[in-house]
Amino acid sequence: MSLDNQLVVVKTSKSKYLAVIDVEKEFITNEGKFSFSVIKNIPSKIHSSTGVEFKIYHPTYKEFVLLMKRGPQIIYPKDIGQIILEADIHKESNVLEIGTGSGALTLYLLNILGTAGSLISLDVSRKNQRRAKKTIDRYMSTNNFKNNYNLDFITTSLVDFNYKEYTEIVDTVVTDVPEPWEFFENNIVTKDLKWVSYLPSISQITKFNDVLINNKFENIEVKEVILRDWVVDKKIVRPSNKLVSHTGFIISGRYIKY
Amino acid sequence: MSLDNQLVVVKTSKSKYLAVIDVEKEFITNEGKFSFSVIKNIPSKIHSSTGVEFKIYHPTYKEFVLLMKRGPQIIYPKDIGQIILEADIHKESNVLEIGTGSGALTLYLLNILGTAGSLISLDVSRKNQRRAKKTIDRYMSTNNFKNNYNLDFITTSLVDFNYKEYTEIVDTVVTDVPEPWEFFENNIVTKDLKWVSYLPSISQITKFNDVLINNKFENIEVKEVILRDWVVDKKIVRPSNKLVSHTGFIISGRYIKY
Amino acid sequence: MSLDNQLVVVKTSKSKYLAVIDVEKEFITNEGKFSFSVIKNIPSKIHSSTGVEFKIYHPTYKEFVLLMKRGPQIIYPKDIGQIILEADIHKESNVLEIGTGSGALTLYLLNILGTAGSLISLDVSRKNQRRAKKTIDRYMSTNNFKNNYNLDFITTSLVDFNYKEYTEIVDTVVTDVPEPWEFFENNIVTKDLKWVSYLPSISQITKFNDVLINNKFENIEVKEVILRDWVVDKKIVRPSNKLVSHTGFIISGRYIKY
């Protein structure tokens, strides 16, 4: 199997890099360089001409997301687990994602949604969606997934989105956009639906909480995940000094058609 | 379809209860009672003879876990999302769970592991496993999953477990037992493996961290999830006064066979 | 010196109680009882007729506040240290406290404000102030403070308070009332002043933040103290499961007359 185009972590004693293998190119760092063509297996160890050891292996989802180039709006891994839980997503869920963005959450959803589940991902930017698709395909082929995924993109602004035709399919909505209330300007929910929105500010949460109540959602909860990293060395055991203090709040609710 | 044996949440204006429908019985609370046989659809609303309204609907995973009767060792939903993420689990993972316990984590794993994935769950207690199986089957049939799940139980103490025969199948280990280091007393890891352990005390973490290092695991990280609930009312927006302050630490590492 | 009327902690192997010594009475607990008259020194150990050991000692401020009977509005010790710091209070500060309440914060301020400092404490309830005075005097005499304190009470609603006559004396305001903005309805600040308010809800903080800005305060900061208790035993080292998750936010600002 050719290793070309596979995603790998390149790890030295000091740093981690994310790379896409291109057998005609070199990988160059401050600590030395090597030609991708010397990689024969993944995982493996290779050495630069100056003797630096590079470990090569496939990234986990978390490494992939944390190391990939990104815009400002990327969702943090620490919140993703909680979003999935609050949204009650499982392998057979049929999810509408509002805000494809970088595709980081899209990819995570496709890691979970199996052959009996499906994902529709909405974004105003076709460019975002094309980039997300590329990201997803590279990750999936690198990780050698056996089954294909069910993903459709919708390219529209949220305020112009017509939910009606998706009512029968979708059981769960997840949003990562600044104004999720735009959904409700032209749409009403009439069938069982779980909803989770990820919002950076408590003022947005307060506003959207009102919108959910007005639209007869119940079991509304607001959560915030604070994740602490710990340093565990032989002599020293303490919380890390570095912390992503705040990323976003998670608001969840459920529309139940009695 | 008969509603008998289905899991439901019974919700009043004051409380939530978890119930298993038994059409020959009544459901009795401080706020009133009703006969299960009056439930014709799920979801639906019914009324007690004294006029109390009961909402009946299927539980989310989180409601199910938080409302079910439990022993002391149950894993908290707030940690489950993070465990899945740190273990890099997706629908095609092949997971060994050490510590079936109440089956709460087992059930969550089966919500994610699809037709191309599989789960082996180890526990010293066959009783735990029988109870977990019952819990899982009731939840799965209630939620009307289309595909079956791939689950095998192993009944043994961890110190007597022979990992060798599972080496080729398993790519991920998740533990929720107090002494995960017992695994390494009679086993060595020789193939790529992701490992996550959930432990209540930092002293256990320190000890197991050493064991992972000695067994050549890398990318070891220790995390702690602090989840804050927020109260969002018309006039009042503040963190909830109630909080599960501490449940456990999550230690993750990866064995990579270069 | 008579021990009558002194504040003591009565500690057994299981519990801590706060008591006021009354040599004509008995102290009765589930674990046994004793007559106060048997206490000859503080600290000391005494035994009940059934052999239970009671340790008797003077409370710290924190023990006193946490053990004393209280209404709903008491300020938590964890926040008091931060309030003092944010308000920049030292032994020579001249403080206006808005909201005498239970007197817990009043007492702490008097623990710090020395002979060259002073405290004015405002409350709408004369009853609160009488009770606070009694609390303070008992604590001070128990702890055998050498110097007296400078404390004046003002009994008025905040909206009716005329700040003008205190402008030259007060350099710092600390409030523990739900609507500190009432101060600014009939008063303006024209001289250097440090201000700290303690408020339970972020919606109150948002409102008061606007009021401080409109009144030309600067260096405005909003803080929240999360205090974690740790359990440190021989084998177990972990955060406590119990936590006061949320008490209040602290907003501070400074009026500077250039």
Place this chain on the structure above:
Amino acid sequence: MSLDNQLVVVKTSKSKYLAVIDVEKEFITNEGKFSFSVIKNIPSKIHSSTGVEFKIYHPTYKEFVLLMKRGPQIIYPKDIGQIILEADIHKESNVLEIGTGSGALTLYLLNILGTAGSLISLDVSRKNQRRAKKTIDRYMSTNNFKNNYNLDFITTSLVDFNYKEYTEIVDTVVTDVPEPWEFFENNIVTKDLKWVSYLPSISQITKFNDVLINNKFENIEVKEVILRDWVVDKKIVRPSNKLVSHTGFIISGRYIKY
């Protein structure tokens, strides 16, 4: 009154600086410069030749500590309030500080300890103590304290310190050194004493906890302060993204001579 040698904050629309006024010098920043001699009052506003406005005012303790040049070991303001509370320090306490260090905590203690209290500060480095003294005097004269302070320095390594002669004076010990257990190598406590140590790592806490127990201290508690900053703007209300995640743990105990 001459303003020479006074501590001031120099604040622009973008930054805050700490300065010591030297009327023969200029203050130079990226945003412009001015001659200290143009400052006629504190607080006041002055303008650079290029029209930049500088606000000049006296620092609060917190601004002083956060802006002053510092070595690695400085104690964070967020922990200082809690240390004072846990140590039960008031204006009449007689405190032994182990670890003068930068003098930041020494200064805070002197802000509280009044004419009836006293401070002894121990450090192995006379240089530290001289620098601390200078810091304290400049801060005190800038803030125009009326009463003098009671401070003695002891210059010795902790392991060589002979506590015996201080037993009758000291009622409270506060330490900010990495190995507070050295105190107990050659000393025993025989009289009522409150003790608080500030330590960065939970492994140090575990070790010192044992030492306190062996020396018959009781009421031992371990705390950790997590301080969250909030951003409160017109539209945005959220926790700050920046956070000092971890600084140290606070362990407190009390020796009671029954």
